Amino acid sequence: MKKKLSPDEMVKKLLAGDRRAAARLITLVEDEMDEQHEVMRQIYPHTGKAMILGITGAGGAGKSTLTDHIIHKFREQGKKVGVVVVDPSSPFSGGAFLGDRIRLQSHSQDDGVYIRSLASRGYLGGLSRATHDVIRIIEAMGMQIVIVETLGAGQDEIDIIHIAHTCLLVLTPGMGDDIQAMKAGIMEIADIIALNKADLDGANSCIRHLQGVLSVASFMEGEWIPKVIPTVSVAGKPEDLRGIDELADAITEHQAFLRKSRAIDKVKYDRVELELGLIFKDELEKLIFKGLKGTGKKKEYIESIINRKNDPYSVVEEVLNTYLVQGE
Amino acid sequence: MKKKLSPDEMVKKLLAGDRRAAARLITLVEDEMDEQHEVMRQIYPHTGKAMILGITGAGGAGKSTLTDHIIHKFREQGKKVGVVVVDPSSPFSGGAFLGDRIRLQSHSQDDGVYIRSLASRGYLGGLSRATHDVIRIIEAMGMQIVIVETLGAGQDEIDIIHIAHTCLLVLTPGMGDDIQAMKAGIMEIADIIALNKADLDGANSCIRHLQGVLSVASFMEGEWIPKVIPTVSVAGKPEDLRGIDELADAITEHQAFLRKSRAIDKVKYDRVELELGLIFKDELEKLIFKGLKGTGKKKEYIESIINRKNDPYSVVEEVLNTYLVQGE
Numbered sequence: 001m002k003k004k005l006s007p008d009e010m011v012k013k014l015l016a017g018d019r020r021a022a023a024r025l026i027t028l029v030e031d032e033m034d035e036q037h038e039v040m041r042q043i044y045p046h047t048g049k050a051m052i053l054g055i056t057g058a059g060g061a062g063k064s065t066l067t068d069h070i071i072h073k074f075r076e077q078g079k080k081v082g083v084v085v086v087d088p089s090s091p092f093s094g095g096a097f098l099g100d101r102i103r104l105q106s107h108s109q110d111d112g113v114y115i116r117s118l119a120s121r122g123y124l125g126g127l128s129r130a131t132h133d134v135i136r137i138i139e140a141m142g143m144q145i146v147i148v149e150t151l152g153a154g155q156d157e158i159d160i161i162h163i164a165h166t167c168l169l170v171l172t173p174g175m176g177d178d179i180q181a182m183k184a185g186i187m188e189i190a191d192i193i194a195l196n197k198a199d200l201d202g203a204n205s206c207i208r209h210l211q212g213v214l215s216v217a218s219f220m221e222g223e224w225i226p227k228v229i230p231t232v233s234v235a236g237k238p239e240d241l242r243g244i245d246e247l248a249d250a251i252t253e254h255q256a257f258l259r260k261s262r263a264i265d266k267v268k269y270d271r272v273e274l275e276l277g278l279i280f281k282d283e284l285e286k287l288i289f290k291g292l293k294g295t296g297k298k299k300e301y302i303e304s305i306i307n308r309k310n311d312p313y314s315v316v317e318e319v320l321n322t323y324l325v326q327g328e
Numbered sequence: 329m330k331k332k333l334s335p336d337e338m339v340k341k342l343l344a345g346d347r348r349a350a351a352r353l354i355t356l357v358e359d360e361m362d363e364q365h366e367v368m369r370q371i372y373p374h375t376g377k378a379m380i381l382g383i384t385g386a387g388g389a390g391k392s393t394l395t396d397h398i399i400h401k402f403r404e405q406g407k408k409v410g411v412v413v414v415d416p417s418s419p420f421s422g423g424a425f426l427g428d429r430i431r432l433q434s435h436s437q438d439d440g441v442y443i444r445s446l447a448s449r450g451y452l453g454g455l456s457r458a459t460h461d462v463i464r465i466i467e468a469m470g471m472q473i474v475i476v477e478t479l480g481a482g483q484d485e486i487d488i489i490h491i492a493h494t495c496l497l498v499l500t501p502g503m504g505d506d507i508q509a510m511k512a513g514i515m516e517i518a519d520i521i522a523l524n525k526a527d528l529d530g531a532n533s534c535i536r537h538l539q540g541v542l543s544v545a546s547f548m549e550g551e552w553i554p555k556v557i558p559t560v561s562v563a564g565k566p567e568d569l570r571g572i573d574e575l576a577d578a579i580t581e582h583q584a585f586l587r588k589s590r591a592i593d594k595v596k597y598d599r600v601e602l603e604l605g606l607i608f609k610d611e612l613e614k615l616i617f618k619g620l621k622g623t624g625k626k627k628e629y630i631e632s633i634i635n636r637k638n639d640p641y642s643v644v645e646e647v648l649n650t651y652l653v654q655g656e
Binding site: 037040041044045047048265268269272273275276277279280281283284285287288298301302303305306308311312313314315316317319320 | 365368369372373375376596597600601603604605607608609611612613615616626629630631633634636639640641642643644645647648
């Protein structure tokens with residue numbers, strides 16, 4: 001019979017780089033098992049050193065292929081790379097799995113690469129919270145770079161991108177006219193922009209539009225000005241590859257900028273602040289529901305709201321006053 | 329000088345059907361002004377009677393045009409229609425605004441239609457919470473049907489769809505092979521499926537796939553089996569229109585089913601439960617941050633986490649123990 005490992009044993013194996021321990025611990029986090037907090041407490045001191053690279057962009061922009069080439073580039077530099085692919089699972093994302101399987105294959109013989117997909121459906125604490133912990137688990141197994149790849153739509157996903165140190169936005173030509181409208185979003189998210197499929201019509205005009213939007217005048221002195229890099233990355237056609245070296249250089253340059261300007265401190269601060277908020281919400285919700293559980297009160301409250309005898313805001317106020325007392 | 333209306337006055341005007349009052353109250357909810365709770369308390373008793381229709385589907389499926397035709401159909405039946413268009417604002421959604429403006433124009437002379445776009449960026453409580461209140465405001469101004477149109481990707485949006493009584497999923501041909509993979513999502517979300525662009529190649533095969541997935545065997549006795557309706561709806565080409573009458577009939581039929589089977593009770597219960605959870609989380613977060621405010625503690629905690637002297641889970645536990653005491 002297979003022996004079930006204790007969480008402590010799994011963490012020990014994880015820190016030694018064990019892939020199966022990583023997989024199990026990620027599942028534990030995904031399933032929000034009771035051991036999650038204790039496990040993450042043990043892992044936490046072993047994290048904080050990896051570079052976190054966010055890669056985002058609309059569906060069809062070629063994120064996966066580009067990510068794949070970036071992984072290879074980092075591997076050439078001798079760095080170990082973990083990847084979290086965040087899939088905002090919708091009933092319409094049926095095609096995502098196949099692409100992932102192909103990618104996994106390309107690195108399956110390489111112990112220096114660990115790839116994991118996360119689907120957003122069903123996390124109590126939202127996608128962001130699980131992702132925080134998964135990044136840490138991957139880091140703790142010894143990966144020096146953790147790539148977080150997302151579709152970049154929706155608040156949850158934008159939050160995820162904010163936990164990256166360096167964020168690469170993948171765009172494609174043909175969105176020339178839309179770039180002005182996207183200005184705020186681009187400036188909020190992108191440290192580096194890959195204009196992928198740069199061999200297509202409209203690439204030059206798109207680059208001009210981007211450079212207009214990202215003119216020096218839009219930034220304060222000492223701020224990082226996003227770099228625009230034309231890329232071509234077709235799956236299985238290495239001879240057509242363009243811009244990957246420049247992309248890797250830009251990432252290195254942005255990392256150096258973060259350290260030199262101490263902007264990395266703010267990135268780290270914001271990430272912890274964001275995460276604390278998420279954990280607080282979850283824990284408080286559990287406290288409240290524990291207080292209500294078994295009393296039949298919850299059903300009563302809900303029915304009084306449905307019947308318009310009460311309203312949601314008044315109920316929340318009442319429950320908070322009943323079940324929580326502010327200390328000190 | 330223009331007199332600023334008090335929230336009470338705005339609510340009074342809203343209940344009389346005033347469009348400007350509606351617009352202002354929605355902005356108040358979007359901005360999470362202090363008056364939000366009081367305003368929603370006053371509005372709440374005047375809600376709960378409208379039919380809420382969710383319309384969802386991937387970008388490019390033709391949701392907007394289809395929604396437009398459905399609005400016209402309801403207007404022919406003499407019903408007043410409100411629409412909330414939920415735009416998961418991403419840096420890549422630059423094109424959304426234009427479509428909306430065109431649509432607004434088509435109904436701008438009609439007092440029986442009220443359309444409002446919501447962008448997801450920047451809501452503290454997430455998109456779902458604001459949407460709940462916006463639906464109520466639109467209902468309270470006298471709309472008998474409230475349509476919620478979303479892109480249907482991401483947890484927030486799937487939550488929104490769950491507050492609809494009847495949910496219409498818009499698909500297009502060419503996803504034939506993906507339908508099996510989407511089965512769970514389709515069954516979770518769709519009460520009615522519009523196979524839009526049904527004049528394109530692959531429509532028949534797609535319908536066969538859908539009918540296979542939605543076979544009677546997949547459902548329990550007494551459950552609603554989603555209807556598949558081929559539609560064609562090209563903007564500005566009324567002569568090519570197909571399937572809109574059938575769609576309207578299916579919506580009516582599903583509404584009748586909900587009432588007859590009492591399934592509507594569960595829909596309403598689930599909605600209140602979902603919303604209570606959202607409000608709880610927000611209010612609890614405010615409580616906690618109020619407790620920490622001005623003490624300098626928050627910065628201290630965050631820095632101890634960054635320095636790996638502490639971890640997020642332990643900090644949350646400590647703060648909860650310090651600032652909250654469980655009552656009773």
